[in-house]
Amino acid sequence: MNVKLSRNLQKAIKNQFNIQNGIDKAILKSALLIQNSAKTNAPYKSGNLRRSISTDMSRIKSWLAKIWSNVAYARRREYENNLNPQRKFYMKRAKESNQKTVEKLIMESINKSLW
Numbered sequence: 001m002n003v004k005l006s007r008n009l010q011k012a013i014k015n016q017f018n019i020q021n022g023i024d025k026a027i028l029k030s031a032l033l034i035q036n037s038a039k040t041n042a043p044y045k046s047g048n049l050r051r052s053i054s055t056d057m058s059r060i061k062s063w064l065a066k067i068w069s070n071v072a073y074a075r076r077r078e079y080e081n082n083l084n085p086q087r088k089f090y091m092k093r094a095k096e097s098n099q100k101t102v103e104k105l106i107m108e109s110i111n112k113s114l115w
Helices: 005-040 048-052 074-079 089-099 098-113
Strands: 053-059 067-068
Touching: 005 053, 005 067, 005 089, 005 098, 048 074, 074 089, 089 098
Parallel strands: none
Antiparallel strands: 053 067
């Protein structure tokens, strides 16, 4: 038995896929933007922390990106830094300084996907 979908339903399914795909791209673009800001904001001594900051898109949940570092002292430098106290909260500041841009990228991708 074959079921034929109406044109409207086919278009709705295609729009949903386009929206999801567009949002995924916008989230990745946003995560890379935050990643670059975090690298700029991060304290610098040897460069290991800055080089270790990277981004992963979730394979488990859609619309989730993780910006992280595998350096053992990364979390500690986020919350305390006696050598460069102005460099504390490098990840938090990266996220906050790019919040409006992230929202704009996502809204643009949704609008672009709809039309």
